[in-house]
Amino acid sequence: MIDPALYDLARDRIAANGFTPEIQTKITLLLCTAKNGNLMFHSSVQWMQNLNVVQQFILSQYSRELEAVTLLSRTTQWSKDPALALEGSRIVAPLMMAWGQIMLPPGPMLNPQATYRGISLGHAQLARIRLTPVIPDNADPLNPFVVALQRIEQENGRMLQTQIRLLKNIGTEIPIEEREALVEQDQELVDSVFSQFLSWLAAG
Amino acid sequence: MPIVQYGHHQVHYELTGDPGQPVITFLNGLTQNANLWKSYAEYFVPRGYRVLAYDMLGQGRSSKPVIDIKLAMHADMLDSLLEQLGIEKTHLASISFGGIIALDFAIRYGHRLHSLTAMSTFAELTPQLDLLGAVMLQGLADAGLPYLQSMLYPMNMSSAWIAANRERIPAMKRAGYIGNDGYAMQNLMESFVEFQPLTPELHKIKVPTLIMNGEFDFFTPRECHEVIRSKVKNSRLLIMQHAYHAFTLEMPAVTMRQLEVFLDQVTAGTWQGDQSVWIASDDPTAETQWLPCAGDWMRAVHIGTATPASTPARRKSPTRKKTT
Numbered sequence: 001m002i003d004p005a006l007y008d009l010a011r012d013r014i015a016a017n018g019f020t021p022e023i024q025t026k027i028t029l030l031l032c033t034a035k036n037g038n039l040m041f042h043s044s045v046q047w048m049q050n051l052n053v054v055q056q057f058i059l060s061q062y063s064r065e066l067e068a069v070t071l072l073s074r075t076t077q078w079s080k081d082p083a084l085a086l087e088g089s090r091i092v093a094p095l096m097m098a099w100g101q102i103m104l105p106p107g108p109m110l111n112p113q114a115t116y117r118g119i120s121l122g123h124a125q126l127a128r129i130r131l132t133p134v135i136p137d138n139a140d141p142l143n144p145f146v147v148a149l150q151r152i153e154q155e156n157g158r159m160l161q162t163q164i165r166l167l168k169n170i171g172t173e174i175p176i177e178e179r180e181a182l183v184e185q186d187q188e189l190v191d192s193v194f195s196q197f198l199s200w201l202a203a204g
Numbered sequence: 205m206p207i208v209q210y211g212h213h214q215v216h217y218e219l220t221g222d223p224g225q226p227v228i229t230f231l232n233g234l235t236q237n238a239n240l241w242k243s244y245a246e247y248f249v250p251r252g253y254r255v256l257a258y259d260m261l262g263q264g265r266s267s268k269p270v271i272d273i274k275l276a277m278h279a280d281m282l283d284s285l286l287e288q289l290g291i292e293k294t295h296l297a298s299i300s301f302g303g304i305i306a307l308d309f310a311i312r313y314g315h316r317l318h319s320l321t322a323m324s325t326f327a328e329l330t331p332q333l334d335l336l337g338a339v340m341l342q343g344l345a346d347a348g349l350p351y352l353q354s355m356l357y358p359m360n361m362s363s364a365w366i367a368a369n370r371e372r373i374p375a376m377k378r379a380g381y382i383g384n385d386g387y388a389m390q391n392l393m394e395s396f397v398e399f400q401p402l403t404p405e406l407h408k409i410k411v412p413t414l415i416m417n418g419e420f421d422f423f424t425p426r427e428c429h430e431v432i433r434s435k436v437k438n439s440r441l442l443i444m445q446h447a448y449h450a451f452t453l454e455m456p457a458v459t460m461r462q463l464e465v466f467l468d469q470v471t472a473g474t475w476q477g478d479q480s481v482w483i484a485s486d487d488p489t490a491e492t493q494w495l496p497c498a499g500d501w502m503r504a505v506h507i508g509t510a511t512p513a514s515t516p517a518r519r520k521s522p523t524r525k526k527t528t
């Protein structure tokens with residue numbers, strides 16, 4: 001669970017200083033790391049055997065994550081401060097490690113546990129990393145970065161539909177209680193990273 | 205907020221008041237959380253009750269399952285929560301989505317109840333509710349949680365409340381967006397796919413039951429509450445004047461007063477569950493709180509007997525010359 005006060009602190013900070021290059025860089029570092037992990041996973045599982053109609057959904061998720069990363073990267077006013085990249089990497093490290101574990105050989109294409117974990121972690125990211133609540137009321141609604149954040153979040157909601165269907169309906173031998181526990185564990189992981197991130201955002 | 209475990213799920217709850225006092229347990233609506241009953245706790249605790257509120261699975265700070273949650277699981281979980289808190293019996297007050305859970309609980313765990321209050325709820329999906337539910341789910345899936353939130357304000361609240369709170373609504377929506385998760389809400393709504401009407405089982409509810417329905421509730425209209433009233437023998441239907449669906453939020457003072465009157469009657473042994481229909485006073489300080497309902501409570505208009513005196517005046521017709 002993410003403390004709602006963290007959103008307020010981050011939003012107050014942005015309201016005071018605006019979407020500075022530092023703020024934009026922090027947000028983009030987090031979102032791109034999360035989305036690149038999910039992208040890598042979907043790229044790996046799209047040629048799994050017997051996916052049938054699901055293959056189209058997997059390819060679609062892959063493409064939409066790619067679009068989001070591209071949109072965000074080109075609308076961001078990047079900061080030149082390398083310390084931001086270092087601190088950002090430290091905060092998102094648990095996500096990178098989790099995706100790394102999922103992608104370990106033989107890889108999710110041949111490892112059903114890793115496949116399910118990848119869907120679960122992708123779901124947790126899309127569900128829990130929500131940035132529209134940090135957009136201040138006084139933000140320019142036509143600011144390209146604000147527009148990009150809102151579009152990405154709306155698209156995340158649609159992508160979540162695919163993740164939900166996959167989590168609920170994909171054929172797996174993992175017992176349902178174990179699956180729910182896995183999903184909850186990934187949510188906790190994402191919540192922990194995102195809470196730290198919001199504190200970092202609020203710190204200026 | 206304290207936690208109990210239910211299987212591998214966590215359930216967050218708030219229990220206020222002195223041990224040994226009778227407990228009132230409140231059940232949330234779909235997009236609500238335990239914090240929304242805080243003012244009810246502040247009202248009832250000084251009046252000698254303990255108040256228990258909790259986030260149901262999928263809500264607030266409790267676990268939010270993604271894959272599977274059966275509707276029946278909520279009542280089972282409430283039983284487990286009461287067990288873990290050492291509460292043998294409780295008064296149960298519930299609204300909307302929570303009302304269904306409360307009805308299910310009263311049917312299967314009636315021995316744990318002193319009384320039941322079912323507000324703005326239903327025991328079966330009428331064709332209208334069925335389609336409304338499908339539209340809400342579609343909106344959530346296609347357009348997202350902010351759309352559903354925007355849709356629910358005008359469905360739940362009166363124009364007067366919206367006009368008075370228009371400035372606050374964006375911040376309230378943002379807080380709701382942060383506290384809720386679209387997928388968890390979707391999972392709760394999808395649990396209705398296997399929902400079986402509770403109507404055939406309602407006769408099993410034996411505890412004193414107060415059914416409360418807003419006068420202008422078009423989300424769960426009178427017909428939904430009439431089903432419950434007609435099947436639960438030990439019940440009364442209380443119509444809340446000028447109220448819409450979410451009257452626990454819109455008019456808490458009136459709602460708390462009605463609950464208090466009901467609980468007092470149950471405690472004093474003066475409660476008469478005779479399936480009668482009453483109108484709640486809209487003044488919580490009034491001496492008489494429940495007024496008898498005259499006429500057909502299923503209708504929104506009351507048709508008078510046509511008499512010459514009551515015939516609406518007609519406009520004067522142009523004077524016509526007599527023809528010979």
